[in-house]
Amino acid sequence: MHDTSDELEAKGWQDFANCLGVDPDLFFPERGASTREAKEVCRGCVVREDCLEYALANGEKFGIWGGLSERERRRIRRQRALTRRTALDGEATADGVGA
Structure with missing residues (x-):
């Protein structure tokens, strides 16, 4: 049985996660x-992207979220910030601001 996106939203993505019921300590290693075991749980998880986006949006600094470590998420945040700055600079130049 496949849940519709409305059902997914109503239940919350966490209810569909592979890690549901797994010891949380696995995802917060010393x-x-x-991090291999935690990332293996995440592999193939149907809500992996939702989990990752949650961590990025909420500034989760610790643990494995969406199959990525803190360092890997930091890299994504930096890349997204650079992309936003580049886009804003491009808009400002197109509008004649800063030229």
């Missing part, structure tokens, strides 16, 4: 410890 510094320097392997």
